[in-house]
């Protein structure tokens with residue numbers, strides 16, 4: 001099933017949320033009031049080569065969304081203790097260190113120090129590394145390894161409340177848990193800034209709005225479906241810089257309104273490679289293995305496991321609460337002088353060094369919801385590039 005691209009526009013102030021929502025996330029209102037832009041009177045940006053013949057790949061992936069949020073409980077299966085760590089929607093990279101830190105605590109509480117981690121994506125790798133640092137001997141078992149895991153197909157930005165749960169499930173207890181995961185992850189990411197290969201870095205993104213956008217709807221579901229939770233503004237407003245606004249005439253995009261935000265970006269080729277090498281350098285081993293039912297865990301020597309199978313948990317654990325949320329990226333040849341991102345008319349552009357990312361993010365959090373099709377849509381990819389190109393016309 002494919003969802004069509006909605007025609008609604010968004011309020012200028014809703015763009016930041018919609019973008020982080022769509023990329024990972026949600027459709028929250030503007031995180032904080034815009035402040036007057038500091039710095040040069042006129043914003044100057046090198047022109048982007050937004051050209052469809054520079055597309056090198058179109059990738060499609062399903063976010064592992066659970067209405068109630070990620071599954072993080074501990075389950076006894078036969079002789080094994082299984083610590084679940086899956087179902088992070090569009091926030092898996094952003095929350096990975098914090099979520100895996102919680103999983104590590106539950107693993108260590110069993111007293112075992114020979115641990116199996118099932119899965120080699122964002123959550124499996126961070127669980128494995130944190131357990132190693134705590135002194136455990138860790139083996140990763142996974143059907144696919146990077147770069148062939150779903151985590152490799154993410155947009156690669158800090159989007160910690162992107163489709164993380166529905167608003168009705170954002171209880172005070174969940175909010176506390178989410179905030180601890182987000183803060184722990186953010187702190188950990190600061191230790192990865194400035195490393196060779198730039199696995200993690202900050203970038204400015206410009207949210208551009210036509211004058212007519214300001215009077216139209218924002219990105220909440222208009223059809224009565226329950227809204228997604230938007231937690232960043234309420235719980236961690238201090239982590240990223242305030243928004244700055246550029247009036248028409250002070251930026252290169254004509255009569256439009258432009259807002260600048262600064263976000264964190266993950267260059268996933270370099271970042272995943274670094275995580276895998278660190279794991280191996282710490283003495284970790286990786287075995288390719290597929291489990292068809294939880295009973296298959298019986299063949300493992302380890303008594304305690306972390307289940308970090310992501311969307312795979314839907315089939316492995318027959319967990320129908322894991323809902324696919326389709327997302328497609330058009331990857332394009334990197335441009336060395338482009339270090340800024342853009343969001344315009346429901347399309348985002350992220351200046352990843354390992355392949356620039358153009359993405360239709362739609363007009364609400366439900367874009368791609370319950371859609372498990374993974375066939376690339378060339379027309380959608382070209383639409384994304386053409387929309388951004390329109391800014392330079």
Ligand SMILES: Cc1cc2nc3c(=O)[nH]c(=O)nc-3n(C[C@H](O)[C@H](O)[C@H](O)COP(=O)(O)OP(=O)(O)OC[C@H]3O[C@@H](n4cnc5c(N)ncnc54)[C@H](O)[C@@H]3O)c2cc1C
Nearest residue numbers: 092094119120121123143144151155156157291310312327
């Ligand atoms: C288009 C898109 C954009 C996104 N953008 C962002 C973003 O910008 N920021 C962000 O934070 N998040 C983003 N996300 C979300 C993020 O990618 C996911 O939440 C995250 O990748 C989930 O990681 P994971 O480790 O749980 O799962 P996966 O990466 O799917 O890893 C699962 C692992 O388990 C293994 N496995 C699964 N089933 C079995 C089995 N039966 N037997 C053995 N092994 C098994 C797999 O082979 C794999 O190794 C995005 C997602 C999509 C689709």
